[in-house]
Amino acid sequence: MIEVKGLYFSYKRKEVLSSIDIKVQDGEIVSIIGPNGSGKTTLLRCINKILKLKKGEILIGGQGLEHISLRKLSTLLGYVPQRETTSFPFTVFEIVLMGRRPYITWGVTEYDIEVVYETLRMLDLDSFSNRFFDELSGGERQRVLIARAFAQQPKALLLDEPTNSLDLKHQLEVFDIIRDIGKKKGVSIIYAIHDLHLAARFSERVIMLKNGRIFADGAPESVITAGNIRDVYGVEAYTDSNGGSFHIVPLRALKKEER
Amino acid sequence: MKLHFSLVIASPEGAKQSQKWRLLPRHKCKLRPPRNAAKKSALCNDSLTINSLLVKLLVFLCACALLSYRAEADSESKKNTVTITDVCGYEVKIPFPARRLVVTNSDAAEVLCALGAGDRIIGVTAHTARMCSDLFSQLKGKAIIGSWQNPSLEKIIELEPDVVITYDMWRPSQKEFAEQLAPFGISVVRAPCYRIDRLAEDIKILGKIVGKEEKAQEYIEYYQEILAQVQSRLKGIKKKVRVYGESYGDYVAASKGSGAYELLKRAGVDNIAGNQPISSPRMAPEWVVDKNPEVIIKVASSGWVRMGCGALDREAISNFRNRLVARPVWDRIEAVKNGRVYIISAEIWTDPRAAIGILYAAKWCYPELFKDIDPEAIHRKWLMKWHRKELKGIYVYPNEPRQQSVAR
């Protein structure tokens, strides 16, 4: 369980997040949405201890973040960046094996290799395992990064716009995989995401941020409404949910004086 | 004209007297009476006489050169200029006699001081001012024109010299340097003065520039007499001594093409690096041990030890030598075993005073042939005669190995 209480964060003078309160249950799938600069990525980075919080606290499994060592944290939280380039050539297997780093001192055990292999198979990557990461396509790379995060065997997975650079098919594929594995392993999943359709479709709960504050928090249909889209994004949109599928039709961007 | 002829004519008489050493000062003879005292006292004649055949020939040639120059100077006397062909083959026309000299070459500065033209030098390099000021007090307080590698053109032009005297090679590129100064009516003459095989020529040119040909001639004869003496002594050697001569850098040998090679050649030794194809190459350390030289001569590099004029710290030099002989496996080299490793100051090695260095080297290698010769005394006399200075400082180490062994 991840709890964020009264989080406040700023870069220099610029306030990025303020009075954020979130509680994510085990196995829950949560999307964080909001326009550019609303603080989605910053929130993930705070939870992941990449950034140091200025005020408030974050509890993971009831324990304050400041009491959890980075190594311990890496067994609790997995992280998938938007995209990644390695500075030197690593094979897919080696990249995924890095996910075992929190558990390894120097030697690699049989168990580590099995975990990596199982993860590769789950993500349908086993045929790539001796390919170089740099040689893969965008979708394949993203799957490798997800595989690495799962190889950490975390309690929760944080994904920062995981499908930004993927085409439609791969987007759906990746989200399906993450949801399935998450459900199977009981891993909480927190996405930072732009695409409202994907957010609505693949999450149980959506948190909408505006200017570093939580604007709305709840089930997808109750958060992604025409009114909220208008207030947060400044876009006139039409939403429609019937028969399990959910549609958002953006109509036009509103001018400043219309807001 | 007559004067010069008379010089040439006079010389054979003097030469007939003896081919023995004649530069020993009188008081030395008194201090250490030689076995053939009668002969010695005859030698201790202070008047400079010209002896060896070689010198005679040279003097004759010089006289001829002077004659031809005189003729030229006469024809140009109205303009008061003289044309000089320097070592690089450049013909340079300069005002005669030159009264304002800039010298970027410390060796040439030394020669000019010896010729009594030190007061005409108006600009020197920082190096010359620093190194030579003890010995050549005329150079104190002269304008500094930068370093020999990069002299300041503006400073030189500001000084308005008649002529600039430089090394023959290295920076600044001779041709460009001369071309840059030419529009200001400043000529450039190359007189390196550090290579023994060209030293006479350089001295002659300098003498010509400052109008002191006779003095220059005397100076040439003075050092050539020392050299001739060394040569005559060396006639007796049966087997040449194997010598390793090292330049400033570690394991940098004095091979063909280097100034030190010429010096060792004149000291009549078997230079173990003599046939190496590169000038001043860095040798393999094991090669020196393998060659097993009988004598080692190391030029003191001022980055590691101070020697020469004004250097009095014997312990520092001794430490330098100790470090040298402590090189790996040098304890197995004959020269080291027998204590025949010598440090010599660069001031009497590749320098106008190289004859002194050659004398030292020859004495180190063939002590029995030079028993009665004291290079330090000759050096002392040289400094007194040409620079009116006492010898102060350690120029070689160890000095007088024989005396040391007696003391032990």
Add this chain to the structure above:
Amino acid sequence: MKGTTTFYKEFVRRKGLYIFIFFAILLVLLFFSINLGVAKIKLWDILAIIFGQTKRPATETMMAILVRIRLPRIVMAVIAGMGLAIAGAAMQAVLRNPLASSYTLGLSSAAGFGAALAIGLGMGVWGGRYGQYIVVGNAFFFSIISMFLVYGISRIKGCTPGTLILAGIAMNYLFGALIAIIKYIVQDEVLAGIVFWLMGGLNLARWEAVAIVLPIVFIPSAFLIIRYSWDLNVMSSGDEVATSLGVHPERTRVIVLVLSTLITAGVIAFTGIIGFVCLVGPHIARMLIGSDHRFLLPFSCLTGAVLLLGADTIARTIIQPIEIPVGIVTAFLGVPFFLHLLLKSRGYWK
């Protein structure tokens, strides 16, 4: 499942094979370099010396040359090559930059400046018996100073690999200029000493120096291999990912840079600037064995040792008894091999 497990084992075994092959090459090279030299020491004599047999007694001088001149130099070449290459590999990983080396971080020119300053100020003269060690110590001191300057400068901007490299290059120019000033003002004889120091070389290697360099190289290297191999792997994916995998990127960067600087400074203080091995050694290793630092770091040691020992052996024997600067040979030897691998190897810097 078994398939992949065996696949990975196979993968690791291949790396092990490379390490073994290069170890064998190093041994062969050692054998040759011991045999080659100005002093003609016969193989049988060497064996006799090694096995303490007196049947074919080598002359004592030959034995002394072997043990006190040739062997320390060979050992120094191996240690220096190892140290420079492993430090280069670690710096490249931690800065995520294939150009990182003792040059680009300003270490070489700082060491050069330290030595030039000591020689130029006459430390060799005033230091007396310890003059040589003052020069070495000063070279070491200044490369450490340079590292802290580089780190301090980049710290202001957040200590990213990019700013570190840029600060390093700036230091490189600064110390280069300072060396030029010293070279400009000193006398010829001093200049000769400085130039020889800067050119670098192993020909002054002695057991005393080996005894100092050995721990300076081996202790930090062991730390890097045992403690930091995984961290370096993870660091190559960027700071955020490294954090999420339990590695403090800045802390690790500083520690690894300090360890690498220690190694590099320790080596170049004694050998002069022979930095090329530092750049190329790790790349050759990486192209052959991959980027997993658990294997790359030890393997870099081997490639570096082979490269430097090979180069030095050629440098001292090709036109013997004259020696050529080892830097020339490392370049002639390393560059073609490096380019060959670069053009041939799959997936390296696409």
